[in-house]
Amino acid sequence: MPETSITVATAAIETAWDPAEALERVGGNESLVRQLVQIYAEEAPKQLEKLRTAISADDSETVEMIAHRLRGELSYFGLPNTARKAHDLERLGRNHDLRNALQLFAAFEADLLIGLKAMERMLENDKI
Amino acid sequence: MPDAVAKMAPVATSQPSQSPLHVLVAEDDPIFRRLLESWLQTWNYQVTTVENGTDAWEILCQPKTPDLLILDWMMPGVDGLELCRRLRARQCEQYQYVLLLTGKDDKQDIVSGLNAGADDYLTKPFDIDELRARLRAGKRILSLQHELIQAREALRFDATHDALTGLWSRGATLHLLANELQRGARANSSTGILMVDLDHFKSVNDTYGHLVGDEVLKQTAQRISQAVRSYDFVGRYGGEEFLAILTDCNPDELRVVAERIRSAVADIPIDARPSNIQATVSIGAVVASNQAHDLEFLAIADSALYEAKRAGRNRVVIGTCPSRLFREQGFEKGTVIAHA
Numbered sequence: 515m516p517e518t519s520i521t522v523a524t525a526a527i528e529t530a531w532d533p534a535e536a537l538e539r540v541g542g543n544e545s546l547v548r549q550l551v552q553i554y555a556e557e558a559p560k561q562l563e564k565l566r567t568a569i570s571a572d573d574s575e576t577v578e579m580i581a582h583r584l585r586g587e588l589s590y591f592g593l594p595n596t597a598r599k600a601h602d603l604e605r606l607g608r609n610h611d612l613r614n615a616l617q618l619f620a621a622f623e624a625d626l627l628i629g630l631k632a633m634e635r636m637l638e639n640d641k642i
Numbered sequence: 643m644p645d646a647v648a649k650m651a652p653v654a655t656s657q658p659s660q661s662p663l664h665v666l667v668a669e670d671d672p673i674f675r676r677l678l679e680s681w682l683q684t685w686n687y688q689v690t691t692v693e694n695g696t697d698a699w700e701i702l703c704q705p706k707t708p709d710l711l712i713l714d715w716m717m718p719g720v721d722g723l724e725l726c727r728r729l730r731a732r733q734c735e736q737y738q739y740v741l742l743l744t745g746k747d748d749k750q751d752i753v754s755g756l757n758a759g760a761d762d763y764l765t766k767p768f769d770i771d772e773l774r775a776r777l778r779a780g781k782r783i784l785s786l787q788h789e790l791i792q793a794r795e796a797l798r799f800d801a802t803h804d805a806l807t808g809l810w811s812r813g814a815t816l817h818l819l820a821n822e823l824q825r826g827a828r829a830n831s832s833t834g835i836l837m838v839d840l841d842h843f844k845s846v847n848d849t850y851g852h853l854v855g856d857e858v859l860k861q862t863a864q865r866i867s868q869a870v871r872s873y874d875f876v877g878r879y880g881g882e883e884f885l886a887i888l889t890d891c892n893p894d895e896l897r898v899v900a901e902r903i904r905s906a907v908a909d910i911p912i913d914a915r916p917s918n919i920q921a922t923v924s925i926g927a928v929v930a931s932n933q934a935h936d937l938e939f940l941a942i943a944d945s946a947l948y949e950a951k952r953a954g955r956n957r958v959v960i961g962t963c964p965s966r967l968f969r970e971q972g973f974e975k976g977t978v979i980a981h982a
Contacts, residue, residue: 539770541681541770543680546677546680549676549680550673550677553676554673579716579718582716583716586671586767587673587674590673590767
């Protein structure tokens with residue numbers, strides 16, 4: 515991988531997520547934010563795989579349900595742009611039209627993975 | 643309503659204000675589930691969490707259900723909307739306050755949630771202060787409902803019980819008698835009726851005053867209640883007249899219980915301070931089977947009571963049943979079975 519893209523990715527990770535919003539949402543409880551991020555870091559990749567499978571299987575109902583769930587979580591953690599992409603996928607599922615879903619999914623996945631990296635970094639740090 | 647009156651004693655219901663409110667959280671998303679659990683525990687709620695609607699319904703079908711439900715709209719299997727519908731479709735004494743959680747912000751979804759029986763809703767991602775305030779609102783409704791149930795139970799008790807003695811009221815006693823005779827007819831068993839009257843009660847009132855008279859009535863009522871069997875009923879039939887209904891009662895038992903009542907009153911003077919009152923009762927008794935109307939049996943018990951009074955009081959007289967029944971019961975007409 516060329517060095518420039520690594521730099522871009524690192525910069526993207528650093529700006530992808532600000533835990534302050536999540537911290538404020540849970541009432542300033544740092545240990546609770548860590549617990550929730552931990553759960554999310556384990557759960558989100560599984561949901562992502564389920565979503566990919568559902569899109570391939572043209573299962574719009576499951577697409578709607580998983581995208582809906584991911585959207586709620588992303589909004590809560592303070593990742594509005596990624597949440598918006600999840601919302602778009604949710605709408606495709608609700609409208610039973612998954613023609614553009616795979617393309618949208620790729621963009622969503624890329625965003626989400628960056629977000630997850632940012633969360634993992636936070637977990638490695640002593641303080642939020 | 644054969645059993646309605648018998649169940650009308652005040653019910654001890656749980657006090658939501660004293661014990662922590664029990665909240666059920668049904669949420670398939672592990673993050674929101676953990677978040678809600680943590681917050682609710684911090685706010686001193688008792689929390690049960692489940693990850694799907696099927697498990698939630700199982701908990702809601704148990705005898706003691708949570709008071710307040712936080713249900714996620716979208717769950718695999720039984721969703722929050724369906725849970726609301728099921729909950730409201732059943733007739734349940736305990737009201738459950740339902741807060742529906744939804745990521746949806748469409749007005750129509752909120753309307754259908756409320757129509758399905760939700761009391762309130764909260765859209766995700768929800769705000770900690772908003773959730774807390776909505777829970778408080780739910781708590782207020784629940785405690786108001788609890789107070790209403792308690793007030794209703796107290797009124798129900800007052801309506802069916804005699805205020806002075808705490809015994810069943812006249813109306814409730816007659817209702818119980820009719821039910822018991824019907825039940826006896828179905829089960830082919832007999833019912834004992836004892837009409838118990840305090841002797842010379844008017845002179846107690848006239849001599850010692852009404853406060854002493856009331857005390858005599860109260861203590862006589864207690865002694866009668868203690869003398870009958872645990873499954874019998876005792877009511878205040880009139881001023882100084884009591885009616886005991888003895889379920890599944892044969893002539894021997896009738897005789898034993900009637901005599902027990904007579905001696906319970908007569909053997910020990912009543913401590914009605916400042917006076918000690920030597921009270922006695924006269925009792926008219928009858929064993930009723932399903933061959934006649936309840937009022938006929940009351941008339942028979944009443945005649946037997948009159949007979950007991952006429953014969954000198956402080957005694958039990960077994961009443962005259964229609965002749966065929968009477969022979970079956972093995973009594974002679976107007977038999978005096980006990981007296982002082």
